[in-house]
Amino acid sequence: MGEAGEAGDVVNxxxxxxxxVADHLDPAHPVVLQTxxxxxxxxxSPAEADVDPLLVNAGKLPVTERPGASYFSSSQSFAxxxxxxxxxxxxxxxxxxxxxxxxxxxxxxxxILGVGGAMDLLVGARRVIVATTHRTKAGEPKLVxxxxxxxxxxxxxxxxxxxxxxxxxxxxxxxxxxxxxxTSREWVREHTAAPFAEAIA
Numbered sequence: 001m002g003e004a005g006e007a008g009d010v011v012n013x014x015x016x017x018x019x020x021v022a023d024h025l026d027p028a029h030p031v032v033l034q035t036x037x038x039x040x041x042x043x044x045s046p047a048e049a050d051v052d053p054l055l056v057n058a059g060k061l062p063v064t065e066r067p068g069a070s071y072f073s074s075s076q077s078f079a080x081x082x083x084x085x086x087x088x089x090x091x092x093x094x095x096x097x098x099x100x101x102x103x104x105x106x107x108x109x110x111x112i113l114g115v116g117g118a119m120d121l122l123v124g125a126r127r128v129i130v131a132t133t134h135r136t137k138a139g140e141p142k143l144v145x146x147x148x149x150x151x152x153x154x155x156x157x158x159x160x161x162x163x164x165x166x167x168x169x170x171x172x173x174x175x176x177x178x179x180x181x182x183t184s185r186e187w188v189r190e191h192t193a194a195p196f197a198e199a200i201a
Contacts, residue, residue: 010085011032040071089122101157123153130159164191
């Protein structure tokens with residue numbers, strides 16, 4: 001979890017795959033999870049019998065609270081984000097371009113619910129990690145030369161993690177730094193439309 005935070009870091013979890021971080025984080029890991037709807041000290045998903053309808057994350061999914069958790073208004077939460085007090089943001093993405101910029105809030109032709117906090121997190125968080133599937137449900141690559149969807153912000157992510165590979169964003173481009181067990185470099189090359197360099201030992 002070193003990629004996602006050091007001791008004392010505030011880590012915001014975006015909607016979708018990023019919310020799963022709370023379920024896989026070692027309880028002893030000394031980071032504090034934040035959700036933009038106004039909670040600091042987010043814990044993992046509760047058992048069905050323990051669901052508290054008042055404890056939800058930004059995606060309206062039930063969560064638990066860690067010891068010392070605090071609650072505040074959405075405006076205070078966004079002041080925290082915009083003020084540079086979030087160390088790491090873990091965001092989902094619809095597409096990632098060759099420069100590491102993401103599109104994650106609007107699909108042309110579909111209703112827009114709003115950009116949410118992703119735009120603010122891309123600008124305000126000190127480090128941004130994208131956690132997404134490598135391909136769409138239709139099997140198309142999510143890492144593309146240019147995003148066909150509107151960009152969330154011009155600021156690129158720092159790291160892109162999929163179930164098949166991890167890319168660092170360095171010098172304005174994607175660099176393959178890790179391939180998941182059971183996946184080959186050839187598979188990653190075949191299913192990644194964006195150009196990338198390789199830096200695997």
